[in-house]
Amino acid sequence: xxxxxxxxxxxxxxxPRGLNAAWPAEAxxxxxxxxxxxxxxxxxxxxVQPVLFGHLLGLLRHDPDAFILGTGKQRGERALALIQxxxxxxLQETAQVMVLAEVAREVRSAMAGLPVxxxxxxDFAEQIFGGIQYRSFADIDLLLHPSVEPDLRDILMRQGFNxxxxxxxxxxYTERQWLKPHPQVGYILVxxxxxxxxxxxxxxxxxxxxxxxxGERSGGVTPAARxxxxxxxxxxxxxxxxxxYVVDGMMAARVGVDGxxxxxxxxxxxxxLPLRTMxxxxxxxxxxxxxxxxxxxxx
Numbered sequence: 001x002x003x004x005x006x007x008x009x010x011x012x013x014x015x016p017r018g019l020n021a022a023w024p025a026e027a028x029x030x031x032x033x034x035x036x037x038x039x040x041x042x043x044x045x046x047x048v049q050p051v052l053f054g055h056l057l058g059l060l061r062h063d064p065d066a067f068i069l070g071t072g073k074q075r076g077e078r079a080l081a082l083i084q085x086x087x088x089x090x091l092q093e094t095a096q097v098m099v100l101a102e103v104a105r106e107v108r109s110a111m112a113g114l115p116v117x118x119x120x121x122x123d124f125a126e127q128i129f130g131g132i133q134y135r136s137f138a139d140i141d142l143l144l145h146p147s148v149e150p151d152l153r154d155i156l157m158r159q160g161f162n163x164x165x166x167x168x169x170x171x172x173y174t175e176r177q178w179l180k181p182h183p184q185v186g187y188i189l190v191x192x193x194x195x196x197x198x199x200x201x202x203x204x205x206x207x208x209x210x211x212x213x214x215g216e217r218s219g220g221v222t223p224a225a226r227x228x229x230x231x232x233x234x235x236x237x238x239x240x241x242x243x244x245y246v247v248d249g250m251m252a253a254r255v256g257v258d259g260x261x262x263x264x265x266x267x268x269x270x271x272x273l274p275l276r277t278m279x280x281x282x283x284x285x286x287x288x289x290x291x292x293x294x295x296x297x298x299x
Contacts, residue, residue, distance in 0.1 A: 005025065005026055006035060006038055006039050006042060007042075008024070008025040009028075009039050010042050010043065010046065010048070010052070010243065011023040011243075011285055012024070012025050013048075014043070014051055014243055015286050016051045016129060016130075016247070016251060018055075020285075020286055020287075021287075022285075022287045026069075027066060027068055028068060029068075030068050030069060030071075030074040030075055030077075030078040031070070031074075045242070048136070048247060049090075050090070050097075050133060050135060051134055053086050053089060053090045054133075054134075056082075056086055057083060057086055057087070057090075060079045060082055061079075061083065064076070093136060094132075094133065095184065096184075097125075097133075099182065099184050100121070100137060100138070100140065100185070101132050103188050104118060104121065104122040104140045105122070107156075107190065110159065111142070111151075111152065111155055114144070115144065115210055116142050116145070116148060116210070117144075117210065117213060117214040117221060119142065119143045119193075119196070120141045120229070120233065121135075121141055122137065124137075124226070124230070124248055124251070124252075125137065127226065128223070128226060128252050128255050129251055138189070139188075139190065139191055140188070140191070141191050141193060142190065143193045143213055144192060145209075145210045149194070156178045159180070160180045161180045161188075162178065163177070163178050164176075164177040164178065175193050175198050178191075178192065194209060195207055195208060195209045196208040196209075196213075196229060196236070197236045198237065205270050206232065206236065206269060206274070207270060208228065208229060208232045218268065219261060219265070222258075223252055223253075223255040223256055223257045224258055224262040226252045226255075227249055227252035227253055227275070227278075228262070228265055228269060228271050228275060230245065230249045230278065231271055231275040231277070231278040232269065232274055233245070234248070234249070234274065234278060235271075235273075235278075240277065240278070243285075246281045246282050246285060246286075247282075249282055250290075250291055253279070253290040254288070259294055259298075260297075262275070262294060263297060263298055266299075275298065276295060276298055279294055279295040280295060
């Protein structure tokens with residue numbers, strides 16, 4: 001099967017709201033294990049596996065003809081084997097996310113009252129996806145005001161974390177990493193950010209620090225703020241290299257975003273281009289009407 005066919009399945013199965021009708025996909029031959037393995041690999045590479053696994057299990061249980069091409073016996077045997085395999089992957093993913101979520105909540109509780117915001121990961125899962133079963137994450141991200149960095153260091157050290165010293169080339173970045181061994185997942189990574197845009201040169205054009213994201217003057221943490229954060233992170237750290245970043249933006253938009261606030265905050269942070277890119281991709285890949293409307297309201 002061609003790469004385009006695998007990409008069609010990826011797009012079809014990665015919308016948390018349901019199957020993406022914009023991308024019809026051909027059934028895969030029952031003996032074509034290589035294509036299925038490649039699809040599951042791409043799902044993990046693009047970090048959309050929780051949703052894709054759920055939709056795929058639904059197809060295998062209720063409409064196996066749509067995914068597996070073969071005789072009744074071949075299709076049935078292949079469906080059962082895939083259900084077992086995908087379920088195992090899903091359980092492993094869920095166990096890891098549950099461990100991270102528990103630690104993230106402990107850290108969030110310990111820093112209550114400080115100008116620090118839990119961003120991406122658990123925050124997106126709880127606030128825009130509807131639960132940790134729908135959104136994968138591998139670390140804990142905190143956006144903080146620089147004045148409280150010593151307090152955060154003390155909190156993390158008390159919880160068993162050790163600072164990972166950056167390479168010489170990375171000393172000027174606005175990110176610091178803290179690690180703690182964990183028996184189930186190997187280690188827990190906490191990243192402290194004083195700006196979601198890490199390099200000094202980029203920050204001359206675009207910046208998302210604590211005040212711009214969560215400060216009272218900017219309006220605090222709202223759906224518009226989360227949408228801008230998703231766009232800034234996708235563009236400046238990853239060049240939209242994963243489908244997850246587009247899904248993050250789409251799900252933030254679906255919560256309900258004030259277009260006027262979004263435009264103002266996009267201009268204030270310099271994030272108009274990343275935001276327009278994210279909304280355009282969500283519209284083209286998923287047909288997300290909420291994103292289409294917000295795109296039309298932006299400068």
